[in-house]
Amino acid sequence: MSTTTATATEIPTSRTEADSDRVAKGKPLGHTAGVPVYGWGQAPPYLRTKTQLGADRLNVTEEQEQAPLAYVRTRDYGDVPLHDPAGAVKMKPLPSSTKAKMAARRTCPECGTVRKMVLRGPCSECRERAEKERLRLLARTCAGCSTVRERPYPQGHRRCQTCRQEQLQAKRERVEAWLVEVTVCVGDGCTMRLSSKTRARAWLKERAWLLNPERIGLPDSSWWPDWSRRCPPCAAAYEQEQEHRRAEYQERYERQERERAERERQAAAARVRWAAETLVDPSVVVVDTETTGLGDDARIVELAVLSSAGDVLLDTLVDPGVPIPAVASDIHGITDSDVAGAPRFSDVVARLGALLKGKRVLIYNKGYDVGVLRHELTLHYAGVTPDGDAVAAANRQAAAWLEALDVEDVMIPYSDWVGDWSEYHGNNRWQPLQGGHRAAGDCRAVLDCLRAMGRSYERLAAVGGGLDEGEAA
Template identity: 60%
Template sequence: MSTTTAAETEIPSSRTEPEAAPAVPKPKVYGWGQAPAHLRTQTQLAAERLKLAPGQKPVAYLYIQRHGQFDLYDPADAVKMKPLGSSTKAQMTARRTCPECGKVRKYPVRKRCSVCQTKAYEAQRRREARTCWDCRTVRERPLPVSHHRCPDCRRKQLDQQREEAVAWVEEATVCAGEDCTVKLVTKKEARAHQKQQGLQRGWWSRAAHWPRRCAPCTEAEERRQAEQRARWEAGDQARREAERREAQARVQWAAEALADPDVLVLDTETTGLDDDARIVEIAVLSSRGEVLLDTLLNPGVPIPVDASQIHGITDSDVASANRFSDVLARLVALLNGKRVLIYNKAFDVGVLRHELTLHYLDCSPIEATEEKAAVWARERAAVWLDTLTVEDVMIPYSDWVGDWSEYWGNNRWQPLQGGHRAAGDCRAVLDCLRSMGRGYETVAAGDGGRDEGEAG
């Protein structure tokens, strides 16, 4: 056996390796003021009536801090642009011509060129220097910079300043108490302090060591502030006590509602949130969680896609379902003489009112006109709803959670975690009542009921 290894044996190759391509140098990056003078950006080439040749690549880059990187090209490799036509040149000249002075500038001019703008600004400044600040009269010569007023307005200003200075001295030297005329500071001292601050001011401050009130007025003011503080503390304590009682009443109301056999929970799913939304599902549960009614309803109109994405009910699901009029009798039998709890009562009562109006509109007398039939249907719907005892759960529960909103100035409404189906939302309402009424189960049980949480 041969002891020669494969590493020691050289095997001639019949193929030759290809030669490596020469490395292409990368374009150099220059900083501000370091790029060669002959290189140009694409914008500079266009200004010299040059454009990039097909396939022309940048030979270097210019990097400017906070502005980014710009390509630099060699103008020798660029191609000259075609000469501009006479009409194009005329349009460009017209855009660079100032409408006021008529001179052609190096930049497009809209209303006036920069020279005319500067002249107008200086003219306005000169005019403003000759305009009185009070009467707005334009004088022939510039007014004094210190007050910018004409002689008449200046005299009025000085007279007003004197009156204000005299009034301040009279006020500063007398006790600030109501109907008190006791002198606390001499007028000479007040005028000296006023002059030290400057007579040209519109207001003056009292010296720190001056007493503001005499001894009797100071005592009276302290008594008044003490009485006001006591009233505020009493009011704040009464407010806190009222809030505590309201919170306790909410908790007790929730516990008693769970223990009351005459309490029902109702919820609906609709085609939308508008006033004319139709009901597609309705459910009624007892306070113990027993399902008394849970059915889909055919609204008679297509269910929008947005509504179906929320509650998952489509047109095919309600195609063979009953109408609202078909379950109205059963609904009346369930709700008669009961306390009905609804989360967001305003919305569900509104959709019930709309469905009842449509139901009674179909049952209106044949001889009645359309307007009279609509009035009759609305009245019947209102009478039907007035016989119900409906209570809202959303507001008490939101107040119990206490998620305060500075924007609304009230507690935020809490979303109902029921899955956006009628029966699930009813169970979520019962869960809200259990959370609120925790701690009062024994009180409710003593009245003959039993807490739902203990039953579970």
């Protein structure tokens, strides 16, 4: 029987194994300008950061000569470039002046020792030494009179003998006063003793932390003994007094609630009466505008004025002179093609002023519409290319034009009449106007709101009859 000797497989001389230091430990997370980005510990081990190159007394690689070969992703510093140490050059010797400046920044101002890191004040050893010295001085300083002596004061109270006696005397006085307070009836003028001082002192000693002399005072009423604080006659008188106070409080609360309900009823009646009288007042006109947006620089694209009877006094499109945003057109349906050829605001401002002069002007959300009118009036009075003085004068003219009007808001009284209370805003929610977002339609919707509020009084107000506040709808 023959035997065969096994020999190890020889590696061909033409085959070369890869250097493990130059092989990445993992796949790159991505690429930055074609350069791979590795996770922590996944880059080829031979690559170094600029800080590591400096630690090896090698100059930081110049980017013009050697671009980063890879990046390593860190949580605090982002993607840090990695370079080949073979491409770095030896660090140039630093000038003596630079070395002196660097050493000065690392020199402790207290002990003069040059440390490894830049210092911002004394070194840690000097700070520790100063803190220990401060604590030693504090231990030798009386907490009462601040007298310093050679030996430390007792740690329990840290006071000299005189201050300690004063502290203990003050404590005894507080304890005696407290003992009297918790053992004698607290009724006015009553001196009946409810418990013995021995019992109260025993209760206090069971709670040793309350006797700490460093406490400012003795325990408050929540920590006092649970025995009665009043004698039976005083307790009965106290309970009677409390019952009387509760009755007074309840009576005052009910009176305030009745007064509040009466004020609300009168306000509701006043709103209804105001709406009913407004509907038959020939001096009332309703104004509404449609605009290019909701900002302070919004321009008017439609303007309408209706009488209290619903007659149309003015209903016109207005060319704003600027493109109408699509978001605004989606709301009111007015586009640039609709206002092409329409009059400008300056063309209708004279007619508008004549219609509103001497009238009661009703607007739903007057803060917004008055602001839009103010902006249009300012542009009208300022001219085409106004300077600073012209704008200031235009602002004054616009303010005077608006101040001459008697403007009333319908939204607030109507929202209060509906009474949709909002806990978040602390008042009634503003009700949207159901007018189709066109100027004339919104004016008619305002009149509908007034009719809904004053329906029960409309007939009486029309014939001049009296208005009974108690008949509010």
